[in-house]
Amino acid sequence: EAQVTQNPRYLITVTGKKLTVTCSQNMNHEYMSWYRQDPGLGLRQIYYSMNVEVTDKGDVPEGYKVSRKEKRNFPLILESPSPNQTSLYFCASSLSYDGGSAASTDTQYFGPGTRLTVL
């Protein structure tokens, strides 16, 4: 079954304790992305990756790191989590991107979400 998986689904942690949220897709997609969703603010893009070893900042990258060593995996790392990073996080992937020459119509597939609470 084609899917995007995230782990863990729920996590409660304390300020400053490093954590990693994993994301994996089995569709051989080139483009992967991380979002956070907060009430009243919608989804905001944290980081994205257009292929292996190619990552770039989204709108809210502060406090987060990512890596793309393999095509299927795109982990989100919080080196020193703070309470303002309490949120619902989504990973997404799409087959490819258009590279800017014209609009792409690729579908983004989202994972089930990770609810993170930082105390």
Place this chain on the structure above:
Amino acid sequence: TQLLEQSPQFLSIQEGENLTVYCNSSSVFSSLQWYRQEPGEGPVLLVTVVTGGEVKKLKRLTFQFGDARKDSSLHITAAQPGDTGLYLCAGVMTSGTYKYIFGTGTRLKVLA
């Protein structure tokens, strides 16, 4: 920075009524997507509009991209309880990058 304004934020209507959701920006997008999200799940893509002025229909849902590619609308005809959910628009920016900018969402409830 929130570049996409979505309205209304909340909408509660009776089954059979029509409704329109708006998505507005001062930025030009390469394309614009509409998603629907159910509680406890990730968003699911409904449609992508690419060309200025483009209109796409998905059963009772009609999507339109503004001529200047800065705004979009979603019109639902004869809403049904199954249409209940959070509707999100997302602009795609591809100038030197490939970013998605999401609107704040419209939470729709259709009452039977």
